[in-house]
Amino acid sequence: MNQNAIEVKGLVKSFGKAAILKGVNLTVPSGTIFALLGPNGAGKTTLIHILSTLTKLDEGSVKVAGFDVESEQKEVKRSISLTGQFAAVDELLTGAENLRMMCRLSGLSTDDANSRTRELLRQFDLEDAADKRAKAYSGGMRRRLDLAISLVTHRPVLFLDEPTTGLDTISRRTLWEMILGLKQQGITVFLTTQYLEEADELADEIAVIHGGRIVASGTADELKSRVGGEVIELRNSQDELIGTYPTSGGLADVRQVLNSAAHAFHPDTKITIRKPSMDDVFLALTSTATKEASIS
């Protein structure tokens, strides 16, 4: 494969009069994990659909695995796996039948299909539910089955649209390990998420999408350094949040923040110090983007 698994240049997409993507540029080197972070409605799914040839672009150019998504659709489709918010699961089949069917459709022999099915059921903690129809699965189980199905074949580029939404902590961690394992095999993973923690754990590079544009990109550490190392939260006696202050986490900085805030709050005010959340990063990045846009 090319050095870059994904190249997006000047991507523009509207639905009717609503401009969803307003000139997106990004590059994902082969064999890396890339996370696209953004709130609901930011255009993450639209971008994944364009990258996987499900939705047509209006302007710009997009290459996946070295192939153009417009003129080389078939080649792109053969190079990618996709799992998303729509499930590839057949509800009338059991979990095991779903997996076996996908294994057979992707060309595995009966024996190989059976052993891959067993392996995936084990990896996604679905062994006990293997013979239950998928329609009886909980949301989390369906999600795991959907993800297992997308991993039946090993394609060079894997798209995961909010892969851990609906998963419990253990399944989420299991999935993260699997995704990191796929990277070890040289697979490029492009995932969307609303969770900084997920991007932090997995991604070599993160891009934040807001208002149809990539407003920041970099490693998790680079993004977090924009909001400081720790966030101080102040709460009143009813445990209501009354103030949030980004700090470096260093003693001098924390002391300065507390000294400057002390006079404004009741002596019973409670203090918590925590790591920046996606909300903090996102708020800092989007307010910077808005300020930059109004200056230029």
Ligand SMILES: Nc1ncnc2c1ncn2[C@@H]1O[C@H](COP(=O)(O)OP(=O)(O)OP(=O)(O)O)[C@@H](O)[C@H]1O
């Ligand atoms: N086929 C469509 N026709 C019209 N509008 C659409 C279509 N698909 C998406 N949109 C709109 O485009 C915007 C971006 O949606 P998209 O699903 O890409 O966002 P998202 O970042 O993936 O959000 P979420 O995290 O909620 O899935 C939304 O306002 C949505 O209503």
